Amino acid sequence: xxxxxxxxxxxxxxxxxSSSLNCSYTVSGLRGLFWYRQDPGKGPEFxxxxxxxxxxxxxxxLKATLTKKESFLHITAPKPEDSxxxxxxxxxxxxxxxxxxxxGTTLQVKP
Amino acid sequence: ETGVTQTPxxxxxxxxxxxxxxxxxxxxxxxxxxxxxxxxxPLELMFVYSLEERVENNSVPSRFSPxxxxxxxxxxxxxxxxxxxxxxxxxxxxxxxxxxxxPLHFGNGTRLTxx
Numbered sequence: 620x621x622x623x624x625x626x627x628x629x630x631x632x633x634x635x636x637s638s639s640l641n642c643s644y645t646v647s648g649l650r651g652l653f654w655y656r657q658d659p660g661k662g663p664e665f666x667x668x669x670x671x672x673x674x675x676x677x678x679x680x681l682k683a684t685l686t687k688k689e690s691f692l693h694i695t696a697p698k699p700e701d702s703x704x705x706x707x708x709x710x711x712x713x714x715x716x717x718x719x720x721x722x723g724t725t726l727q728v729k730p
Numbered sequence: 731e732t733g734v735t736q737t738p739x740x741x742x743x744x745x746x747x748x749x750x751x752x753x754x755x756x757x758x759x760x761x762x763x764x765x766x767x768x769x770x771x772p773l774e775l776m777f778v779y780s781l782e783e784r785v786e787n788n789s790v791p792s793r794f795s796p797x798x799x800x801x802x803x804x805x806x807x808x809x810x811x812x813x814x815x816x817x818x819x820x821x822x823x824x825x826x827x828x829x830x831x832x833p834l835h836f837g838n839g840t841r842l843t844x845x
Binding site for chain 2: 623650651653655660661662663664665668706708710713714715716717718719720721722723
């Protein structure tokens with residue numbers, strides 16, 4: 620069964636304190652791994668797609684990496700506005716395009 | 731216009747009511763989705779429509795009835811719901827080409843409370 624597990628469940632950082640979020644996955648035939656950001660009261664907002672092991676993508680203070688079993692979202696020198704819930708999702712071999720999501724990591728960055 | 735618009739934003743309904751959630755996408759996508767988001771749980775896929783045909787029904791109770799009249803509109807009809815159905819209902823759209831999915835674009839959801 621396809622499965623996505625994110626850790627930690629919650630993370631508190633001081634402004635400027637770099638850290639990483641983990642997304643472990645089990646899927647038969649990965650077609651893509653997606654990272655989203657979700658703010659309270661809003662829908663998830665797309666950040667990155669990774670397709671193959673070794674791939675990396677960056678956007679401002681965020682960098683996503685992918686191996687055959689997990690993905691990391693590295694946050695460098697975070698700011699309070701980076702506070703949000705970060706969701707990881709995988710697309711398996713299904714042709715319907717459905718995504719399987721993890722439960723998310725809630726990040727709080729204190730000034 | 732935002733990419734994916736959901737109405738209403740909030741809905742309170744009794745267990746015997748009938749209501750509908752509406753979703754509209756302005757992105758030219760060919761697939762639309764309903765997800766349920768409950769506290770402390772991963773997003774749960776409910777339905778997938780590709781080119782207006784339902785291609786996925788994830789063991790959802792019959793009290794939830796989806797409708798996709800065209801590629802830009804998606805509805806979720808609700809009747810005789812239970813209190814445990816209270817959640818945030820998210821609509822999303824994407825473009826599927828040869829089985830590969832573009833990133834899903836989500837609306838801001840309908841917060842449903844069943845009393």
